[in-house]
Amino acid sequence: MKWSKNSGLVSIAALALSFSAMSAAAEPVTIRVSYSPASLKTLYETVAERFMDMYPEIEIELEAPATSYDELVQQTIMQSIVGQMPDISHQGLNQIRTLADRGLAVPLNDLFNNDPKWDEIGVPEGTMSYAAFGGETYGLPFAISVPVLYYNVDLIREVGGDPENLPTTWDDVFNLSRKIDAISPTVSGHYLEYTNNSWSFQTFLASFGGRMMSPDESQIEFNGNAGLRTLELLQNSVGHGQPALERDQARQAFGAGTLGILYTASSSLAGFERTASGKFEVKVGQFPVSSAAVSLPAAGNGIVMLTREPRKQEAAWQYMRFAIGEIGQQIMVETTGYTPVNVRALANPDGLGGFYNENPNYAVATESIESMTGWYSFPGENNSRIIRIIENYTHDVVSGTREPASALADMTEEVAKLLPE
Structure with a gap:
């Protein structure tokens, strides 16, 4: 398989073939995921467990949490030097650019542009811009704070x-x-x-x-x-x-x-x-x-792909899509006070729509989603x-x-x- 010099990704078709072969052979792929802070341990454990239930051929291994987003990005840079980076990282939205500028974060445009079901995922283009720099998207917003x-x-x-x-x-x-x-x-x-x-x-x-x-x-x-x-x-x-x-x-x-x-x-x-x-x-x-015209910055984190291995990239993409999808977002909201990035999940009366109707305190933050902008880096x-x-x-x-x-x-x-x- 040939690597794309610009993106660090193999072709979507090649990834699909790689993943199909992996599934057919029932050979599990382990994805290492880093995050911060420790107070969100339950969130990431729950997301990982639900994901592995749906994708038994992929195992999620959570790293010990960093104490802050700043510590996490510094830790990731050090891991890159010794060749120990995780495959995926939930980085602070204001730190993703640092990884992109260093060539560590894998650009994702080819993945979502060629994903036939991406338009159904439910994350607005404006929200995607929170982790986009120089025309490339380097992270999928996962959880935002208002x-x-x-x-x-x-x-x-x-x-x-x-x-x-x-x-x-x-x-x-x-x-x-x-x-x-x-x-x-x-x-x-x-x-x-x-x-x-x-x-x-x-x-x-x-x-x-x-x-x-x-x-x-x-x-x-x-x-x-x-x-x-x-x-x-x-x-x-x-x-x-x-x-x-x-x-x-x-x-x-x-x-x-x-x-x-x-x-x-x-x-x-x-x-x-x-x-x-x-x-x-x-x-x-x-x-x-x-x-009323003011746009406030959204805090929170986005999911960054760090692995350059084809089989792991496909598995990582599956995890990333799940985390920002309706199930992952519902877990995130009900476990924390973060605001979801998925508008389909918000509109689902049997999911987050019903949750917000019953929990008006949580709904206050959602009223600001349309007017939010990126956390500057x-x-x-x-x-x-x-x-x-x-x-x-x-x-x-x-x-x-x-x-x-x-x-x-x-x-x-x-x-x-x-x-x-």
Whole structure:
């Protein structure tokens, strides 16, 4: 079989023949899959088990989970150096470009363009663009997170708020937060997450109409008015009921019922509902934006093919199609708070359609799907370093050691040095 120099894929016909021969001989193929974080272990185990039930000739071997998307991409790069890469990896949407630029991720256009049943899969073209760079698609979006606000309904009612009319602006959020913060010294008003692989910074930036770089990526654009408003909002947040906590501490406080409002990803919903069960009611609200035309970045992960072996590529494609198909997406939603990428699954009244009708908190995130955009990844090999720089300066502003304007200027200068010339 001949390899395609451009794609790293054998022809679809050759793959089909290879897979047919493999099935006829009943020789199992083992596919190694990596993912992050450990809290999603049940999700990936369940997807793997259901897949192997349907495809007994393919065995899925899950690697030990990485602690974060950033660690996962660095781990994958190291594995490539020693020839130990997994066959498939569920990479953060903002890290897939790093693998593509290094020539590690296999482009998928030939696969889905020649798949006779691809049009029936149910993933919109706009969603597919989340993992597309330079005209090639390098990953299939699997699970996305939408920015949302979580509310402790009991605390809202205690201060005379109306859970049926949640805040729609940051001024309204802060006004409600101050009332909750005044309940007692052990209760805090709100917490806006600002460290999340720079997703939070990108989300606030986009909500004010900004973007990270120009469309042709020739210049930085996060240093404009939207970037300044982002840092000013985070600075002001501290004076309106935000406690001096780290991200995980704030999540624990919300789960314990001592934090009134929390901005984070929709994927945390299942965990918060489990933690709050029997103690207080959780309600999900929309993330405030400056305009209805705003597109916010979707967090989450996409499935990347790394193997270059023909037989494994066909088996990997079967797994990838299953994971983003109706069964895989239903497992994903019911196991986590992630938002599905499959619109056919959403429309199925006997599947996710019925689930969302019965679980309105989960449905809030789906209302934003059409307006979402990709989680930006910087060009070149320094994406992870740039993410850390942005988070460090954001932390300085929130902690009060830097003013927004000077932090933004210095952050811009440091990021510029790490971009390709």
